[in-house]
Amino acid sequence: MINTGNTPKKIKIYCVLVGILSFIILSIGGVFVNTNTVNKEKMRASFAAETTVNQIKSHISRYLGVSEYFRNMIESGYELSSEEFAFSAEMISDDYGIIKAIEMAPNGIIRDIYPLEGNKEAFGIDMLSNPARRYEANLAKDSGQYTIAGPYELNQGGLGALLFEPIYIEDSSTHRKFWGFSVLVLDWEKFIEELELEKLDDASYCYQIWKKDGSTQKKTIIAEGKQKLRKDALSVSCKVPNDTWYVEIVPYTGWLAARQKALTLLLILSISFLAVIICYQVLHRKYRERLYTAKIEKTAEQARMANEAKTRFLFNMSHDIRTPMNAIAGFCGLLEKNLQDEAKSRDYIKKIQISSDILLTIINQVLEMARIESGKVTLNLEPTDIREMVDAIHTVFESSLVQKSLEYQCSLNLQHPYILCDKTKVEEIILNIVSNSVKYTNPHGKISVTINEPESADEGSANYVIIVEDTGIGMSQDYLPHIFEEFSREHTTTENRVAGTGLGLPIVKSLVELMGGTIEVESEAGKGSHFIINLSFRTISRDEITGKQKPDISGIAEKLEGKRILLAEDNDLNAEIAETLLEEMKAEVIRAEDGNLCVDKLKEKPEGYFDMILMDIQMPNIDGYTATKMIRSLKDSKAQIPIVAMTANAYEEDRQKAHEAGMNGFIAKPLDVDEMIRVLGEIMKTGG
Numbered sequence: 021m022i023n024t025g026n027t028p029k030k031i032k033i034y035c036v037l038v039g040i041l042s043f044i045i046l047s048i049g050g051v052f053v054n055t056n057t058v059n060k061e062k063m064r065a066s067f068a069a070e071t072t073v074n075q076i077k078s079h080i081s082r083y084l085g086v087s088e089y090f091r092n093m094i095e096s097g098y099e100l101s102s103e104e105f106a107f108s109a110e111m112i113s114d115d116y117g118i119i120k121a122i123e124m125a126p127n128g129i130i131r132d133i134y135p136l137e138g139n140k141e142a143f144g145i146d147m148l149s150n151p152a153r154r155y156e157a158n159l160a161k162d163s164g165q166y167t168i169a170g171p172y173e174l175n176q177g178g179l180g181a182l183l184f185e186p187i188y189i190e191d192s193s194t195h196r197k198f199w200g201f202s203v204l205v206l207d208w209e210k211f212i213e214e215l216e217l218e219k220l221d222d223a224s225y226c227y228q229i230w231k232k233d234g235s236t237q238k239k240t241i242i243a244e245g246k247q248k249l250r251k252d253a254l255s256v257s258c259k260v261p262n263d264t265w266y267v268e269i270v271p272y273t274g275w276l277a278a279r280q281k282a283l284t285l286l287l288i289l290s291i292s293f294l295a296v297i298i299c300y301q302v303l304h305r306k307y308r309e310r311l312y313t314a315k316i317e318k319t320a321e322q323a324r325m326a327n328e329a330k331t332r333f334l335f336n337m338s339h340d341i342r343t344p345m346n347a348i349a350g351f352c353g354l355l356e357k358n359l360q361d362e363a364k365s366r367d368y369i370k371k372i373q374i375s376s377d378i379l380l381t382i383i384n385q386v387l388e389m390a391r392i393e394s395g396k397v398t399l400n401l402e403p404t405d406i407r408e409m410v411d412a413i414h415t416v417f418e419s420s421l422v423q424k425s426l427e428y429q430c431s432l433n434l435q436h437p438y439i440l441c442d443k444t445k446v447e448e449i450i451l452n453i454v455s456n457s458v459k460y461t462n463p464h465g466k467i468s469v470t471i472n473e474p475e476s477a478d479e480g481s482a483n484y485v486i487i488v489e490d491t492g493i494g495m496s497q498d499y500l501p502h503i504f505e506e507f508s509r510e511h512t513t514t515e516n517r518v519a520g521t522g523l524g525l526p527i528v529k530s531l532v533e534l535m536g537g538t539i540e541v542e543s544e545a546g547k548g549s550h551f552i553i554n555l556s557f558r559t560i561s562r563d564e565i566t567g568k569q570k571p572d573i574s575g576i577a578e579k580l581e582g583k584r585i586l587l588a589e590d591n592d593l594n595a596e597i598a599e600t601l602l603e604e605m606k607a608e609v610i611r612a613e614d615g616n617l618c619v620d621k622l623k624e625k626p627e628g629y630f631d632m633i634l635m636d637i638q639m640p641n642i643d644g645y646t647a648t649k650m651i652r653s654l655k656d657s658k659a660q661i662p663i664v665a666m667t668a669n670a671y672e673e674d675r676q677k678a679h680e681a682g683m684n685g686f687i688a689k690p691l692d693v694d695e696m697i698r699v700l701g702e703i704m705k706t707g708g
């Protein structure tokens with residue numbers, strides 16, 4: 021299973037960059053779109069403002085028509101009497117009632133008013149000197165153009181604006197001379213009403229129409245919308261003679277509604293986030309695909325290598341197994357022909373024994389590697405004196421060392437020689453390494469074993485550094501990295517005439533790692549090799565060792581004399597070996613060919629007839645475990661008969677299974693006479 025939980029930092033950085041980049045690009049896009057919207061809004065507002073301006077201008081020009089009418093009359097030299105003025109003014113229609121009064125003001129003084137009713141108060145006002153009106157009146161007089169004044173409170177009441185139309189006449193010397201004004205008094209409220217400014221409100225605009233007061237120059241608001249004008253309003257000017265009106269306008273929500281701003285931001289963030297997710301998905305997928313491809317390639321490579329190793333193994337094995345097998349078969353043939361010659365016979369038997377030992381080693385190593393690989397191997401700790409172990413190792417190689425004239429040195433620098441360890445496995449580690457040194461060192465070479473114990477921080481533990489050095493053939497630098505690979509060997513048996521499986525060091529490495537240690541190798545072809553193993557053990561006292569010494573088996577064999585043993589064994593050869601060994605000890609052996617027959621034979625005979633059962637485990641019909649369970653469930657005293665397992669499955673878990681099935685002891689095959697005597701003696705002593 022590929023671990024996809026950890027996203028590589030590179031992918032995270034890419035995603036962040038994509039996020040930032042998308043955010044920037046989208047923000048630019050957003051600003052562009054929003055500016056467009058603002059511009060459109062401004063165009064619309066400007067159009068609305070212009071429409072209002074046009075409306076104002078068109079209204080004013082409509083009223084101008086009225087004032088111009090009287091101006092033209094006077095300018096053409098017509099002397100307009102008050103009655104004629106009243107008659108003409110009455111003729112003028114004003115459907116909307118905006119013209120509150122029409123006034124004639126020769127020399128700026130109001131002399132005629134139509135209608136008089138309601139406007140009497142205006143009579144006699146001197147426009148050119150009246151404080152509220154004189155500014156605009158003089159402007160109109162001086163410029164010769166109509167001028168609007170106001171709005172302000174009228175003398176006759178109400179809010180109104182005055183439209184001054186200056187009138188000039190020609191005197192005798194054709195000089196233009198100021199005659200006075202024709203004045204229109206406009207009802208301001210109705211005038212504004214007629215502009216239909218509420219339409220701007222309906223279109224959700226805030227607006228304000230203002231002008232500067234002629235005399236004070238202060239801002240005078242002419243009209244404004246229901247909502248207060250915002251600061252960012254658009255301003256459109258409306259020029260009228262001698263004055264400028266300003267129309268300021270802006271939508272209620274401003275040029276860009278807050279909602280739209282928020283929406284744009286949300287959209288930008290969402291799309292950026294989406295871009296990050298897509299980028300992550302794509303990159304992560306590619307990453308996973310790459311991982312898968314790499315894994316598949318690695319697996320394929322491993323499979324190929326394993327296959328090559330297996331092929332090599334089969335090739336080596338068939339050679340390495342055949343060699344001792346051929347020797348055994350060959351020497352058996354020779355033995356048969358030379359039975360009369362005792363010296364020759366002994367020599368052949370010795371050679372047969374050596375070959376069978378080699379064969380057994382090969383088979384054991386292959387099986388052990390398989391067990392290690394399946395994770396079945398566990399540590400079986402026992403009190404150990406490391407010095408004794410190293411002595412024993414020397415004994416194992418003594419004859420080979422002498423044979424090859426190898427110099428052997430051993431030095432132990434230990435504070436704590438008593439430790440708790442899996443003795444068999446530690447022995448196996450050192451044996452394997454030393455046996456390699458013996459195998460791969462040419463005659464007259466040197467081998468040294470050193471065990472140092474550096475200071476340990478932990479009171480109750482000892483760190484051992486085991487160093488095995490030799491001046492042997494060494495290894496090439498090309499081969500060194502493969503030294504712990506299963507079935508790997510630098511030279512085949514044919515090349516250097518040294519038998520081996522290529523499994524010793526992989527087993528050593530697995531065992532060292534099982535104990536939590538490390539192993540390192542330094543080697544140079546032609547110069548020698550240097551193995552360093554680091555292992556930690558719990559220390560124990562000397563007292564814990566005593567009592568664990570090998571039991572003395574002298575005298576036990578005699579105790580078996582006359583005992584009746586039921587032997588459950590399906591294999592004839594194995595049965596024969598066991599029968600022969602037991603009969604040598606003067607025991608009586610009755611054989612059963614499988615578990616079923618064993619139980620039957622026990623049942624057939626009276627209680628106490630058999631003293632013990634030797635039970636093989638793998639048998640046809642009923643195996644040893646089942647047979648034991650059946651015997652243990654018998655109702656009479658036969659259920660308590662001592663049962664000893666006798667099996668080629670000699671591992672710790674097999675011992676455990678035998679114990680669980682109710683067996684009292686365990687002997688590994690091939691049978692070791694001393695071990696068999698020891699176990700059977702123990703059973704006899706305890707009586708099961």
Ligand code: ADP
Nearest residue numbers: 456457460494509510520521522523524525549
């Ligand atoms: P085997 O010895 O059965 O071939 P090992 O796994 O013990 O298998 O060793 C693997 C290979 O490592 C050997 O075949 C040999 O080529 C090399 N080797 C191991 N120990 C030594 C040594 N002390 N000197 C030289 N070569 C060695």
